[in-house]
Amino acid sequence: MSATKPFPPLKNDLILRAARGEKTERAPVWVMRQAGRYLPEFRAERVENDFFKICRTPELATKVTLQPIDRYDGLLDASIIFSDILVIPQAMGMTVEMVPGKGPHFPDPLVHPSEMPAKLKEKVDVYQELQYVFDAITMTRHALDGRVPLIGFVGAPWTLMAYMIEGGGSKTLSKAKEWIFKHPKASHELLNRITDVCVEFLVGQVRAGAQMLQVFESWGGELGPHDFEQFSLPYLAQIAKRVKAALGSEAVPMTVFAKGSWYALEQLSEIGYETVSLDWTHDPVQAKALTKGRVTLQGNMDPNVLYGGDEAIVAAVERMVRGFGSTGRYIANLGHGILPTVPVEAMELFLKTVHRVGLEVAAEESKIEIASNVNIIG
Amino acid sequence: MSATKPFPPLKNDLILRAARGEKTERAPVWVMRQAGRYLPEFRAERVENDFFKICRTPELATKVTLQPIDRYDGLLDASIIFSDILVIPQAMGMTVEMVPGKGPHFPDPLVHPSEMPAKLKEKVDVYQELQYVFDAITMTRHALDGRVPLIGFVGAPWTLMAYMIEGGGSKTLSKAKEWIFKHPKASHELLNRITDVCVEFLVGQVRAGAQMLQVFESWGGELGPHDFEQFSLPYLAQIAKRVKAALGSEAVPMTVFAKGSWYALEQLSEIGYETVSLDWTHDPVQAKALTKGRVTLQGNMDPNVLYGGDEAIVAAVERMVRGFGSTGRYIANLGHGILPTVPVEAMELFLKTVHRVGLEVAAEESKIEIASNVNIIG
Numbered sequence: 001m002s003a004t005k006p007f008p009p010l011k012n013d014l015i016l017r018a019a020r021g022e023k024t025e026r027a028p029v030w031v032m033r034q035a036g037r038y039l040p041e042f043r044a045e046r047v048e049n050d051f052f053k054i055c056r057t058p059e060l061a062t063k064v065t066l067q068p069i070d071r072y073d074g075l076l077d078a079s080i081i082f083s084d085i086l087v088i089p090q091a092m093g094m095t096v097e098m099v100p101g102k103g104p105h106f107p108d109p110l111v112h113p114s115e116m117p118a119k120l121k122e123k124v125d126v127y128q129e130l131q132y133v134f135d136a137i138t139m140t141r142h143a144l145d146g147r148v149p150l151i152g153f154v155g156a157p158w159t160l161m162a163y164m165i166e167g168g169g170s171k172t173l174s175k176a177k178e179w180i181f182k183h184p185k186a187s188h189e190l191l192n193r194i195t196d197v198c199v200e201f202l203v204g205q206v207r208a209g210a211q212m213l214q215v216f217e218s219w220g221g222e223l224g225p226h227d228f229e230q231f232s233l234p235y236l237a238q239i240a241k242r243v244k245a246a247l248g249s250e251a252v253p254m255t256v257f258a259k260g261s262w263y264a265l266e267q268l269s270e271i272g273y274e275t276v277s278l279d280w281t282h283d284p285v286q287a288k289a290l291t292k293g294r295v296t297l298q299g300n301m302d303p304n305v306l307y308g309g310d311e312a313i314v315a316a317v318e319r320m321v322r323g324f325g326s327t328g329r330y331i332a333n334l335g336h337g338i339l340p341t342v343p344v345e346a347m348e349l350f351l352k353t354v355h356r357v358g359l360e361v362a363a364e365e366s367k368i369e370i371a372s373n374v375n376i377i378g
Numbered sequence: 379m380s381a382t383k384p385f386p387p388l389k390n391d392l393i394l395r396a397a398r399g400e401k402t403e404r405a406p407v408w409v410m411r412q413a414g415r416y417l418p419e420f421r422a423e424r425v426e427n428d429f430f431k432i433c434r435t436p437e438l439a440t441k442v443t444l445q446p447i448d449r450y451d452g453l454l455d456a457s458i459i460f461s462d463i464l465v466i467p468q469a470m471g472m473t474v475e476m477v478p479g480k481g482p483h484f485p486d487p488l489v490h491p492s493e494m495p496a497k498l499k500e501k502v503d504v505y506q507e508l509q510y511v512f513d514a515i516t517m518t519r520h521a522l523d524g525r526v527p528l529i530g531f532v533g534a535p536w537t538l539m540a541y542m543i544e545g546g547g548s549k550t551l552s553k554a555k556e557w558i559f560k561h562p563k564a565s566h567e568l569l570n571r572i573t574d575v576c577v578e579f580l581v582g583q584v585r586a587g588a589q590m591l592q593v594f595e596s597w598g599g600e601l602g603p604h605d606f607e608q609f610s611l612p613y614l615a616q617i618a619k620r621v622k623a624a625l626g627s628e629a630v631p632m633t634v635f636a637k638g639s640w641y642a643l644e645q646l647s648e649i650g651y652e653t654v655s656l657d658w659t660h661d662p663v664q665a666k667a668l669t670k671g672r673v674t675l676q677g678n679m680d681p682n683v684l685y686g687g688d689e690a691i692v693a694a695v696e697r698m699v700r701g702f703g704s705t706g707r708y709i710a711n712l713g714h715g716i717l718p719t720v721p722v723e724a725m726e727l728f729l730k731t732v733h734r735v736g737l738e739v740a741a742e743e744s745k746i747e748i749a750s751n752v753n754i755i756g
Contacts, residue, residue, distance in 0.1 A: 302605070
């Protein structure tokens with residue numbers, strides 16, 4: 001599989017147009033973790049294959065990336081390559097296992113800054129260590145046959161640093177925070193090293209076929225505003241800038257999702273990302289007002305609403321799509337990844353309702369526009 | 379032990395004045411969970427006695443409530459009765475165990491609304507079920523000998539409901555959210571029943587000797603703004619209003635702490651609480667600007683800074699106290715409970731630095747005031 005064979009023409013560019021700030025006929029929609037455990041066909045695959053084996057085998061990654069696109073045929077406006085944010089720590093030399101029912105586990109985390117030379121490779125050859133992701137992207141792009149764009153992604157430096165130190169999930173991130181408070185210089189060194197890999201990896205993903213990129217700062221909100229400004233924001237800004245500079249005219253729209261970092265919404269809308277993804281603690285109307293059309297907003301229904309039955313789902317989608325508006329600078333999504341035990345029918349209703357309400361709102365918006373044009377002419 | 383014997387006169391009313399919006403000579407300070415596992419003398423007590431046994435035995439609750447007051451003699455401006463937010467679910471008929479290293483566990487949680495009649499008492503006699511807390515408060519108030527005021531508290535209805543349904547801690551609160559989305563009517567019924575107990579319990583705590591009250595909505599931030607407005611805010615408002623009405627001229631200052639509910643700060647400052655407690659995602663200067671002096675603000679250093687060494691602690695306290703100001707409407711605290719493995723010396727440095735910086739800021743503020751008075755006269 002090679003990136004030199006031309007890719008099939010794209011038939012649905014709704015999400016790319018929304019990200020670039022162009023008018024759309026309705027809000028595009030996709031869902032974080034849309035290829036994942038809530039799908040029976042994904043669970044069947046996981047019976048046979050370990051999580052990271054799927055990531056590392058382009059045929060398997062392609063297969064599961066396409067599962068939601070096939071199941072929800074015509075309802076999803078983007079695909080996202082099946083992979084994990086922790087492939088970067090792996091590429092940097094660390095061991096990460098996925099423990100069923102518990103999540104990621106680093107058997108040998110970074111305990112002290114003095115361990116960095118021994119535990120991290122001095123030079124990471126992204127094209128060797130992560131070639132399997134590039135291959136999966138190229139293969140998936142062909143298999144998609146232009147149905148929808150393919151999104152590539154990375155975990156952001158602070159979030160990856162926190163995993164590498166905590167060794168897995170954590171309620172308080174006390175160990176990672178001890179680093180930033182007690183060893184700020186070493187922390188910045190580590191963040192810089194991760195940033196370098198993020199940049200090269202994202203550039204490679206686009207060259208392999210990714211048509212859009214997302215940076216996940218999943219633990220952004222564990223930092224207060226002062227510490228976020230020191231240990232997260234500069235690296236997020238660097239990534240957008242350097243990836244765009246490296247890609248030049250090949251550059252693709254980029255999205256940043258700093259979960260929980262509500263206080264940084266304005267800053268996040270000014271560091272070079274086309275789209276800012278929001279968790280469900282943001283009110284759509286207020287988030288729009290705060291970002292003043294500078295960026296496209298993505299999100300943000302509480303993923304738990306998908307447990308709430310049809311009435312709750314429809315009501316929440318109505319509020320969300322009507323709040324964000326449907327035809328400009330908006331991409332519908334959840335406020336975080338879809339949860340593993342959500343019924344597939346709930347996901348379908350979510351997608352169908354986004355389409356229905358999106359078209360309704362678009363029709364209303366176009367009427368308002370016609371009316372205001374008439375006013376201007378009159 | 380009875381509440382009829384007069385209590386010793388209060389020697390330090392700094393926190394009560396700060397809560398009432400009076401000028402203080404420096405910002406008062408206390409710390410959430412200041413009586414707890416980070417103290418070796420508390421851990422020694424826990425070797426002998428189960429967590430809830432300490433809560434239920436007034437002599438033991440008094441003893442551990444006073445531990446930080448004695449250890450940090452003269453540095454703490456308030457004590458908080460040693461108890462737990464889950465004594466209310468217990469009073470309502472549910473079993474709660476404290477599993478060492480894991481936290482609270484309900485062996486028989488509320489799975490479906492239809493179980494409410496069987497699992498919850500129809501009428502809760504607060505004065506019978508929770509008399510042990512009232513006794514502990516009265517005994518502690520005497521033992522404090524007026525050194526500092528004594529704070530009573532409850533968990534807020536949404537947080538308690540979530541525990542009763544989840545059966546313990548949870549990353550997503552999916553079960554509790556399924557209730558509010560799928561069974562909103564039953565959820566409101568449950569919230570109302572919890573609210574009734576909260577109100578009576580808080581009133582009883584004041585009658586037993588509590589001089590200030592705090593309501594902990596620890597899981598507020600799991601709700602988006604729309605759901606918070608339905609399932610949390612009205613009950614928080616009811617509690618403040620009903621407790622004050624019942625107490626009349628005996629009413630004491632009340633604090634609300636809705637962790638993570640950043641979007642509701644303005645609303646929280648308008649529902650009858652004297653003080654709003656903030657987590658560490660709030661910038662002090664912005665929080666002050668948003669609440670415009672309507673309430674006293676409490677908080678908000680990231681508890682993890684206490685792992686960061688002396689330099690980090692001093693820098694964070696400087697930023698916090700200078701940001702909030704020291705002489706008006708401010709109570710210094712952490713942005714959440716102190717963590718169980720924090721060194722006792724770090725806590726001491728935190729308290730001493732709040733005192734030092736608070737006095738420095740107070741001196742600067744009084745100079746500015748004198749200067750501006752001179753200007754007015756001139």
